Amino acid sequence: MPETSPNDGKGRLGPLGLEQILALLVRNGLLQEPDALSLRDKAPLQRRRLQRERQAAGTTDIPITWAELVASFQQPAVGSGRITETRIQQAVAEAAGLPYIAVDPLRVDPKLVSDTVSFAYARRNRILPLAVKDGRMTLAVDDPYSRDVIVTMTNRAGMPLDVVVSAASDIQQVLDEVFRFRASVRGAVAELGDGATDFGNLEQLVQLTAGTNVEGDDRHVVHAVDFLMRYALEQRASDLHIEPKRDSSHVRLRIDGVLHKVQELPKVVHRAVVSRIKTMARLDIAEKRRPQDGRIKLAHHDLEVELRISTLPTAFGEKVVTRFFDPQVLFQSLDQLGLFPTELEYFNSFIRRPNGLILVTGPTGSGKTTTLYSGLRAVASPTVNVCTIEDPIEMVVDAFNQTAVNTRLGLTFDSLLRTLLRQDPDVIMVGEVRDGETARNAIQAALTGHLVFATVHTNDAPSTIGRMIDLGAEPFMLASTLVGVVAQRLIRRVCMSCRQEGELSAEQATALGLQLAKDERFPVFEGVGCAKCRGTGLKGRIGVFEVMPVNEKLKKQITEGADAGEMARQAVRDGMLTLRQAAIKKLALGLTSFDEVLRVTADSDY
Structure with a gap:
């Protein structure tokens, strides 16, 4: 003192x-x-x-x-x-x-x-x-x-x-958040009662015989759910997890790819919170044994934010994950995605073509949707008919004609793509190429004068070609339609408020495959941790891209059945930056850290 x-x-x-x-x-x-x-x-x-x-x-x-x-x-x-x-x-x-x-x-x-x-x-x-x-x-x-x-x-x-x-x-801000939220929770507990029957806990399932559903529109629960969603948006969260445990319920937020536990709810309130979210998403609150998916649209700071809701039965009750699709994040201009000038020039040349196939690849959560939507927004106009097939529709956009896959009704990527070709499209986006029929129909659509965007799950751009052929695409047809392939990852940014300059050690340079001269320095920046980055030294994310234009040399290799390694070496000779090289370039620019480069490009094989 x-x-x-x-x-x-x-x-x-x-x-x-x-x-x-x-x-x-x-x-x-x-x-x-x-x-x-x-x-x-x-x-x-x-x-x-x-x-x-x-x-x-x-x-x-x-x-x-x-x-x-x-x-x-x-x-x-x-x-x-x-x-x-x-x-x-x-x-x-x-x-x-x-x-x-x-x-x-x-x-x-x-x-x-x-x-x-x-x-x-x-x-x-x-x-x-x-x-x-x-x-x-x-x-x-x-x-x-x-x-x-x-x-x-x-x-x-x-x-x-x-x-x-x-x-x-x-x-004052934290006090308001803590006490107002906990007041809502206490009010919900008081109205629901500490002894409310718990249907979600498998350990008690045998003992249960009857009970009533908790109302999803209880005012205390409404306030609690509103607070959680507003708080998630204010903290830049991409996902909100509400997870039932044996004696309580945990609330976690995924921020910049990392989960943080933020609240713990009494178990008696969990079912009411889940019911409220399911009511908002127009899901069946009585159905607790099957997974359900729904959508919510929220108004937040003069913006309409799309929320995708997913429920899943677990050992202790229904787990709910809410994914937030902020239009400011999902719709970015192409020069904000993180593409280097040459890569941006390549990508612009892809999307300005009248026809052809553009493949975007990367693992779940790598930013493929943002890249696709940004590319589609760049070509959409009153004179262009943009149609998409998605599973599910990530964000409703007036400029697109969007269709959702529904396997229960027989609406698959393959069947919808065949139907879509009769809808006079100019540009088609296929959410994911999963099977041979979809792969062949996407190529056929590109051959018949349409510009087709599609995603495939592979680790890098060259191996995407092998994946398409494995799915049943004919090499000569793929070679004649494929315009380019974009592989991507999301890498965390160094916090600009606390970053300090340093340099790579010899061991770190070796780990990245760099060969430095004896006295050569490689300056880098590392975040030391501050309040703005929550002590992590990292804040926000940016894309890392591997953009591979399919030129005549690559077309010849595709037709001749060359493997991914041969095509990768040819693409690098033609000027392509690999994911590792692009990440190292961002490291040299002070945008990210050594650990992030190593983490994101760990599966880079060339």
Whole structure:
């Protein structure tokens, strides 16, 4: 705990005020004295303006801190940037001799917060319990000089405190998320009852005889589900997992390809949450023994976001996975995908052709849908009939005529493709080539004057040709229609907020197949971890591509039955970057890390 406030000089303790904060900023060289005096004079009027804004937003119960008030002026700082709440709190932490921590919502234990302090007290005093370790509690505060608050929290916790400084706005945001969500959960538990029958647990199945379904539109459950979906979107999650366990239900988010556990629900609430999601997706809430798939469309920040819902019976109940299709991510201009200029030129030449077959390949979750949709959007116009066959439709787009595969009704890729050829299409997208009939019909469509996009599951571009032939495509017909092949992966970006320059070691260079001269340096960037990347050093993802134009030399090799290795070597001689080479190039540009390059291109054979 700090012993003196930063501006009293006499050892008196007391909460931070406007004068202390302004003096601290001047002392730290962030603010000039005349600017500090000007802000002090403007403060009363600015405070009234902020109060009116909170009245309009219905948040008058949230106190306005002096740090928030000073930050609201957006005053330019001496040197560079502006005076932000974060910079103010960092200065406060330095003056108090305490660490500053940017609160990461995914690393907060909601149960610890709600069990330690009440919402009203935490909100009024802007405090947040973060963790308990080795008999000590880490407590985030915005004002480390509020002795009464820290003493009270020490007594409540029943253990010593390690005080850290955080921004009040970050603390308030987490408090709102934790307490409002848990209030909805508690309300649901109260209405459903702790003794509600659990039909999902196979360990209890033998003992069950009867029961009633939990209503999916209960208001507490509605609030809880709305919170989870909104929170997932705000955290840039691609998937939301709700997983039943023996005694509880776990909620996890997949962010940048990595799963994070964010909540734990009482088991009694799980079925109600699942029923609510199934109701939103127009699924059968009474059917719990079979997998179901559905869709939801949500309005979020003036955007319509598509959600794909998948349910699966498991040992302890129905597991639900919600996949988010953010249009800002799914529909990107081609130059935002991560293609290098030469690769972009190749891809543009593919999609501008009047006919031919374009194959996109890569494992599940490698960004194929984004590439396909972006390519289709680039060619779609009022004069072009774009038709797609998907399983399922990932995102509804007005510019496309989209059809979903439904095997129960006999609507397969093969049958739909044959029908689609009678619909006067200009451009056709086949979601996946799975069998010989679909492969042959896709080639036939390309031969008869259509531009066909299709996906195949292979590791790289050259092996895609062998896969098509294995499925039953005639080599000479494939050679005459295939325009190009695009293999891709998603690689995580180095966090731009905390990256530091380093260089590859000799061992790392060898692992990547690089031959460096004795004194040659290969500068790279690594993220050291910060609040924005949640300590991972990585934030966001970008595509890595292997773009193989099918020229006359490759056509000849396809017809002659050359293997993937021969075609790969020919394509490289013709200028193709392999996945490994493209990833290394992104490493050299400081966009990704050595570990990511190794992870994503581990199956690169040439």
